[in-house]
Every structure is written in structure tokens, then in C-alpha cells.
Amino acid sequence: MKVPGDLRYAKSHEWVRVADDGVVIGVSDYAQSEMGDIVFADLPQVGAAYEKGESMAVIESVKAVSDIYAPVGGTVIEVNEALVDSPELINDDCYGEGWLVKLSLDGEAELDELLSPAEYQELLETEA
Secondary structure, rough: OOOOOOOOEOOEEEEEEEEEEEEEEOOHHHHHHHOOEEEEEOOOOOOEOOOOEEEEEEEOOOOEEEEEEOOOOOOEEEOHHHHHHHHOHHHHHOOOOOOOEEEOOOOOHHHHHHHHHHHHHHHHHOOO
């Protein structure tokens, strides 16, 4: 499983990339592989606000329907419109073209509560 070193991770398998105007969020390589072939992504509306840990999106795969949780609190400022027609981008490039949403951050402190790449790798090894 790929675990890029420039990201932070939630125990629920979402990743967070800090950007100039907020944070970009997606699901990890582990999460997308566990879900199987993704056929639909129900993303939130721009302007919707979420608390850390709140369900903010739903991904449907051939195996199951999975809630995606906000790894940090914030307001949606952008969603990945490409996923409407091509939800398989999450399987193909979960850390790039398959990102889900961009949030404006409620507070920087929540970023410190996320797992480092090394801590996330340890979590994956315990779940394997």
C-alpha cells in the first residue's frame, strides 16, 4: 500500500493534504483497495460545514456503501466534479485525480491530531 510522506491520515483512512487555501481530502490507497471497484461518489455541497468525525460523503463500490468522515472540521470550498462521471478515479489515483473535497480549515490544531505517515503505516500493519 502506498502511504505518501507529505500527507496526514485519519484512523478512518482519509488523507489530508495542506494547501494554500485549506486542505484537500481523499481516501487512502488501503481504503480504496478494501472498497473494491468504486461506482458512485456522493459528495457534499460547496458551503456545507462539517465537524471533525462527521460523515461528509458516501462512496459506493461493488462491495458496499462507505461513509467518508471529515478528518478535520471545516467548510467545503470545492468538490472534485470529475468523480461525478468517473468515480473510478478514486481507485486509479486516490492521492491525485481521485481526491474528494477541499475544506477551509476551522483550526490548525486538528491537523496535529492526525496520524503521520509512519503512524498510519503502523495502523495498516495492525489491521492487516
